[in-house]
């Protein structure tokens with residue numbers, strides 16, 4: 001594709017759009033599809049057809065609009081509707097000419113919508129992810145065009161460094177620095193890998209980006225490839241995300257057909273191709289070295305670092321590996337500049353972050369907020385607080401590698417540093433809210449069970465340590481533990497954290513450590529109320545009554 | 549004239565346990581420690597095989613590094629100050645070996661490797677007199693299908709030495725690992741009986757390289773199984789001698 | 792009430808073990824005489840006293856905890872001993888008795904009392920063949936002693952050599968903590 005063709009494509013799509021007097025957008029992401037939004041979309045299309053409105057009403061499937069708990073969501077011109085059932089199709093189409101359907105209206109003035117700041121998700125809910133022209137009309141590939149027609153790789157890296165963007169895959173590593181390292185690494189062949197493995201329980205940020213705006217991810221990867229000197233990209237997506245895989249495959253095919261991927265993009269001498277690799281759903285395959293092993297056709301197991309993938313990654317070549325959301329931030333940074341991006345967020349955490357809100361809150365779903373927003377604002381204003389008049393107890397961030405933050409710290413700001421200081425992590429953006437009825441030892445046991453069954457088995461501390469930590473937590477929960485067991489648990493947590501080979505094991509003790517930090521009394525209560533309890537003579541796992 | 553100096557070997561100096569030592573560029577902490585008579589415990593490392601980094605017994609403290617490093621997988625750099633034997637490391641090593649003993653069924657008294665086992669010796673060396681963790685007591689198979697060798701999963705510590713020697717030295721890649729976590733296990737070919745493996749050449753390298761009583765010769769009684777590992781450094785040397 | 796004796800008191804107990812550790816104890820040979828001069832043996836499979844004494848200074852326990860009876864004894868031992876020593880691998884790890892743990896108890900019974908019976912019982916006799924009266928019920932797992940009571944000292948080995956036992960006893964009598972793994976280890 002030549003530069004002018006992109007502009008022409010956008011122009012044409014916009015002109016076509018201008019012919020319509022009404023727009024109906026139906027969410028067709030996994031969340032809403034699970035409550036039949038695909039049928040709804042079809043019914044509305046049929047209804048429009050039946051009424052002969054095809055030329056005046058534009059109907060399209062779009063990405064997630066955020067408030068997934070009230071799905072299916074639908075936007076008819078400026079009105080948002082919630083919990084729309086397939087049989088509402090007629091009513092909705094009818095309303096276009098008159099009054100909104102009052103009982104379905106979803107208030108877009110509520111803080112859930114107004115407090116968000118959309119960068120990565122700016123087009124979700126507006127574009128049809130399966131329609132390239134529509135995406136281009138909303139700005140897709142404009143940043144790539146800008147890069148290929150006017151920026152050197154060094155300028156691109158400088159822009160990303162200036163933005164202060166940090167990796168959204170968990171560790172928060174500065175993206176510009178990583179790109180610079182790969183760019184400086186020697187070797188003719190380099191790779192760019194997009195990590196779409198997203199294995200944390202309860203997390204669906206990356207899925208949403210891939211399903212709702214796949215071209216943004218491809219564009220981010222292409223810009224990265226240009227910057228570091230790679231020509232081949234690999235998109236690693238878990239096979240449990242069939243819709244994301246379908247949309248990405250389609251996006252890649254469209255982009256290839258239109259010359260937005262392939263040889264000599266926009267008349268430059270830059271070639272770039274992307275292929276999709278499916279993960280078989282092992283959490284550890286999200287870890288970069290395990291992911292690379294998996295792409296190479298080996299068993300997905302981490303290896304010691306260094307060497308880091310930036311120097312020796314896929315097939316031993318320098319490899320840039322970033323998270324989906326990290327790549328999806330790139331086009332906006334290139335278009336509006338690193339300086340602009342750096343104005344959003346806190347001193348060390350720039351830009352926005354997508355969170356998947358779940359648990360005991362009114363509004364569950366996806367939000368994108370500026371870094372540094374107070375936790376209280378997220379939970380009480382955006383998420384609408386705790387239902388049924390219950391009290392907030394803790395929020396778990398960062399998934400199985402993260403920790404719990406108790407009520408006394410509700411006023412912290414959400415950024416990499418503050419979360420780490422409290423013994424939790426930003427992680428990939430999962431937020432599970434717990435109310436007063438939650439048993440924190442049980443929460444720790446739940447996450448430990450996850451780590452235990454997801455440990456790859458390569459290193460002993462994680463393989464057997466997670467098993468034994470789970471065993472000890474189980475004993476505590478079942479009131480069969482002694483104080484000696486608790487101190488053994490603490491020792492084991494320390495050892496597993498310090499000696500495990502990869503991040504899975506190193507962070508597996510975190511949920512225990514953080515619940516111990518804030519809720520040790522719950523552990524003690526369970527131990528003291530167990531029949532073996534604090535038995536001074538140390539009888540361990542049998543009831544002392546046996547003696548009498 | 550000095551004609552041999554065109555290949556200049558870069559030398560590095562460092563400190564291990566308060567001892568000044570030097571080494572060639574590219575050598576690992578473990579190699580250098582051993583060359584200098586400093587003992588760092590290992591179970592998965594085997595000179596001549598690729599580094600695995602799984603047993604974590606070789607973890608050492610390096611000044612300025614926020615995390616512990618595996619000595620077998622860490623390349624020396626100039627000025628490193630390494631401590632291999634702090635009470636903290638000893639404590640971690642003891643826990644690791646206890647975990648191994650609790651993971652599967654180690655009944656040394658009736659094991660063919662009794663007295664010749666690296667795990668047993670490690671437990672004694674680290675002063676382990678009992679295991680504080682809950683024994684798993686898993687029900688595991690003994691693969692008796694091969695006519696000369698036996699795989700007893702009860703004794704396996706998943707160090708992968710057999711997998712590596714088979715793939716990297718024998719070139720057969722008969723063995724691999726299946727499953728996750730404590731359910732991981734050594735397999736032959738596509739998880740079939742060893743005796744039915746199409747690729748196994750019956751070379752016996754895996755048996756000799758196995759640190760425990762997991763891989764043994766058939767027909768050995770309690771305490772009779774001894775291992776011969778000298779072939780590995782020899783083969784490695786032969787390979788390196790080739791251009 | 793026991794009358795207090797000037798000499799330290801010792802008891803030895805045999806739970807689910809093969810008696811090998813006690814044999815090793817007997818292997819002290821002439822040192823047994825020396826020992827008799829140093830301590831008073833209140834209770835042991837090799838002395839007459841059948842009841843476990845009310846109070847003992849040191850109790851050596853051989854064998855794993857396999858049955859409800861073993862558990863009962865272990866609890867009594869703990870309650871009445873100042874120092875409990877797990878003697879040998881069965882007490883320290885479960886060892887051979889714990890090899891039954893990989894199987895279900897009902898399968899074990901079927902194997903021992905039905906399949907392996909010299910004259911296999913008829914289906915009608917099966918119920919009778921499985922012992923239920925007069926034998927202590929087996930616990931789900933045979934376990935190490937420290938799984939059920941607090942153990943103060945561990946002497947591994949199958950069996951621990953007589954010299955190791957001698958070392959441990961003399962160290963204890965001298966008021967020191969023996970470094971048991973310097974003299975014995977699992978399986979050795």
Ligand SMILES: Cc1cc2nc3c(=O)[nH]c(=O)nc-3n(C[C@H](O)[C@H](O)[C@H](O)COP(=O)(O)O)c2cc1C
Nearest residue numbers: 167168169195198199286287288322323326503504
């Ligand atoms: C056990 C484990 C699981 C991980 N899973 C993911 C994942 O699902 N997605 C992801 O982007 N990064 C994951 N990571 C982090 C990656 O290793 C890597 O740091 C990240 O993809 C780098 O991208 P970023 O710099 O853009 O964050 C995981 C790390 C560990 C240790």
Ligand code: SF4
Nearest residue numbers: 456458459462502505
């Ligand atoms: S820490 Fe766990 S997941 Fe990571 S290498 Fe070790 S066993 Fe595998």
Ligand code: SF4
Nearest residue numbers: 654655656659665761
């Ligand atoms: S493999 Fe080693 S540790 Fe395991 S039972 Fe045999 S001798 Fe003991």
Ligand code: SF4
Nearest residue numbers: 714748749751752754
């Ligand atoms: S005998 Fe040789 S070929 Fe066969 S599994 Fe062992 S190492 Fe591999």
Ligand code: SF4
Nearest residue numbers: 704705707708710758
């Ligand atoms: S069989 Fe032996 S060599 Fe192979 S993984 Fe198990 S313990 Fe290691």
Ligand code: FES
Nearest residue numbers: 027031032064068
């Ligand atoms: S999935 Fe439809 S609104 Fe989130």
Ligand code: FES
Nearest residue numbers: 590601603604620
């Ligand atoms: S020897 Fe280094 S990890 Fe096993």
